Amino acid sequence: MIQRGPSSFDPLAVAGQTLNTPLSRILGDRIRGEGPITFADWMDACLYHPQHGYYRRGKPTVGRDGDFLTSPEVHTIFGAAVGHVALELWQQCGQPAPFE
Known part of the structure; x- marks a missing residue:
């Protein structure tokens, strides 16, 4: 305690x-x-x-002048890669209906 x-x-x-x-x-x-x-x-x-x-x-915390730079800020391909993985997972799960 x-x-x-x-x-x-x-x-x-x-x-x-x-x-x-x-x-x-x-x-x-x-x-x-x-x-x-x-x-x-x-x-x-x-x-x-x-x-x-x-x-x-x-002071800036994110971005080129900040302490760190996240992948979406480096290039738009990051979003495409995440979308591709999400699509593959959705297909592997049998393409279920949307849920919240």
Whole structure:
């Protein structure tokens, strides 16, 4: 069972080193003060924190100027390949009627 409450555990220590970013300090203070947090809460802060979240930092995240480029942006053939696989699977399943 997870114990809640203040902890002396250093949540910022990773592989013998301490993380030192604004968000890691915010999360560390929260964990030290309140005890363990869920992975969902951790990810929510990492992605959506008002000042330090990945998607709130004001920089592109997807595309040629972002951190990653997805296949549909590289070439339209990606959509054709997905459609081809979907058609083959549909045929292998006996061409069932549409469903939701």
